[in-house]
Amino acid sequence: MYLSVCDKSSTLSVILMIKNAITIFKLLIPAILVIVSAYDLFHTVIDLRNKVYPKIIKRMIALVCIFFVPTILSLFLDLLGTSDIFSSSCWTNANPTTIAVLKNQEQVEADAEEAAKKKENKKAAEERKKREEAREKIRKQNEKKAEEAKKKKEEEERKRRQQQGNNGGVTVDDPTFLHESGTDGQVDVINGIFYKPAGNRAGTAGTKGSAPYGYNKFFYNRLKAFTDAAKAAGHTVNMGTTEDVAWRPIERQQYFYNCYINQNCNNGNLAAVPGTGNHGWGLASDLNFGNYNDILWAHDNCSRFGLRFSVCNNIRSGDCTENWHIEPTTIKTK
Numbered sequence: 603m604y605l606s607v608c609d610k611s612s613t614l615s616v617i618l619m620i621k622n623a624i625t626i627f628k629l630l631i632p633a634i635l636v637i638v639s640a641y642d643l644f645h646t647v648i649d650l651r652n653k654v655y656p657k658i659i660k661r662m663i664a665l666v667c668i669f670f671v672p673t674i675l676s677l678f679l680d681l682l683g684t685s686d687i688f689s690s691s692c693w694t695n696a697n698p699t700t701i702a703v704l705k706n707q708e709q710v711e712a713d714a715e716e717a718a719k720k721k722e723n724k725k726a727a728e729e730r731k732k733r734e735e736a737r738e739k740i741r742k743q744n745e746k747k748a749e750e751a752k753k754k755k756e757e758e759e760r761k762r763r764q765q766q767g768n769n770g771g772v773t774v775d776d777p778t779f780l781h782e783s784g785t786d787g788q789v790d791v792i793n794g795i796f797y798k799p800a801g802n803r804a805g806t807a808g809t810k811g812s813a814p815y816g817y818n819k820f821f822y823n824r825l826k827a828f829t830d831a832a833k834a835a836g837h838t839v840n841m842g843t844t845e846d847v848a849w850r851p852i853e854r855q856q857y858f859y860n861c862y863i864n865q866n867c868n869n870g871n872l873a874a875v876p877g878t879g880n881h882g883w884g885l886a887s888d889l890n891f892g893n894y895n896d897i898l899w900a901h902d903n904c905s906r907f908g909l910r911f912s913v914c915n916n917i918r919s920g921d922c923t924e925n926w927h928i929e930p931t932t933i934k935t936k
């Protein structure tokens with residue numbers, strides 16, 4: 603509520619003080635003038651030569667002036683165009699009763715304002731609480747979503763690991779697996795295809811691969827993944843680890859070849875002409891198995907690892923010369 607300056611108890615209190623001061627002034631000055639004039643008169647009686655009358659007359663004029671100070675001031679202000687403050691609400695209201703009433707009224711208004719402020723604060727607090735609750739709700743929803751996404755991701759990861767376990771720690775879907783390129787010893791591998799040197803030099807000096815048992819390292823990686831996967835699937839499938847069944851020197855190949863030709867040793871098993879077999883380049887392995895189920899698993903799964911049983915057409919039909927001899931899927935001569 604708008605209050606003019608003169609409707610405020612504080613302003614009116616100040617004006618009241620001025621009013622009181624003027625009243626005291628109006629009483630005190632004449633009293634002093636009268637006392638001073640009486641003193642002068644007394645001296646006049648003692649010394650008649652002292653011309654004091656004009657002085658007294660001046661004081662009397664001053665006395666009259668002081669009585670009319672407010673009126674004169676008011677007239678002066680009127681001339682200046684200012685309102686008559688001595689008849690204004692400011693002046694008339696500047697009395698203890700009105701001030702008390704105003705103070706009371708102001709107190710009531712202040713209390714009302716305080717109450718309104720409290721109400722407003724309460725409302726703001728309620729709105730703030732609502733906003734916070736809404737935020738909290740959204741936060742919880744997001745948390746829940748994140749939790750669900752995390753669980754889903756973990757489940758996918760678990761499945762992926764399981765699949766990887768089945769494949770011996772190698773993801774066969776990995777586009778680089780079975781598409782390797784590089785060189786090991788005298789064998790080149792380009793996009794997963796093995797290129798061996800021409801000529802009958804297999805098993806001679808310098809033909810060993812750099813992997814364990816003299817295997818070509820790219821072939822060994824496939825074998826390792828394959829045998830690990832067999833193990834993870836509960837099968838016993840082991841790669842060859844001796845000269846007879848892994849990288850084979852040409853002298854040993856000559857022995858097996860003689861056995862094959864003469865049919866008098868090594869069960870008369872098929873053997874490549876010395877210097878031509880893939881064992882001599884570290885590109886063949888003779889596996890050993892636990893039982894027939896292991897053999898079936900190996901034949902069913904070898905292709906996923908870039909391997910094939912090159913002297914076995916069909917394990918189930920029995921059209922199979924060696925169910926243990928395994929090589930990379932594709933070997934070419936450079």
Ligand SMILES: [Zn+2]
Nearest residue numbers: 886887888927
């Ligand atoms: Zn073999």
